[in-house]
Amino acid sequence: xxxxxxxxxGSEWIIIIFVALVLIxxxxxxxxxxxxxxxxxxxxxKAKNDIKDHMKEVTxxxxxxxxxxxxxxxKLEMIAKSIGVKTEEKTDDELRKIIAxxxxxxxxxxxxxxx
Numbered sequence: 001x002x003x004x005x006x007x008x009x010g011s012e013w014i015i016i017i018f019v020a021l022v023l024i025x026x027x028x029x030x031x032x033x034x035x036x037x038x039x040x041x042x043x044x045x046k047a048k049n050d051i052k053d054h055m056k057e058v059t060x061x062x063x064x065x066x067x068x069x070x071x072x073x074x075k076l077e078m079i080a081k082s083i084g085v086k087t088e089e090k091t092d093d094e095l096r097k098i099i100a101x102x103x104x105x106x107x108x109x110x111x112x113x114x115x
Contacts, residue, residue, distance in 0.1 A: 085099070
């Protein structure tokens with residue numbers, strides 16, 4: 001059988017594509033097309049980076065307790081940080097309420113026990 005494949009290297013394809021674009025678009029419309037392509041690539045990279053950042057936030061592991069906490073405040077801060085609550089400028093009572101609200105939202109359906 002006859003094999004009519006093009007033996008063209010990778011960098012030569014770029015030249016062929018560029019020549020085809022010049023023939024199709026003309027020299028007047030080529031800069032505008034390149035600008036639109038650049039904007040599209042920029043938007044794609046921006047969206048990709050936003051998704052990466054969001055995934056890092058979601059998959060971050062909570063801080064691990066390495067030893068016993070010394071005070072009630074440290075315990076509250078450790079629990080608050082593990083569920084994603086900022087502890088700056090909050091009193092102990094405010095932290096307790098926020099933690100209780102957050103934990104209360106994640107109730108697991110427990111089977112009812114028979115009495």
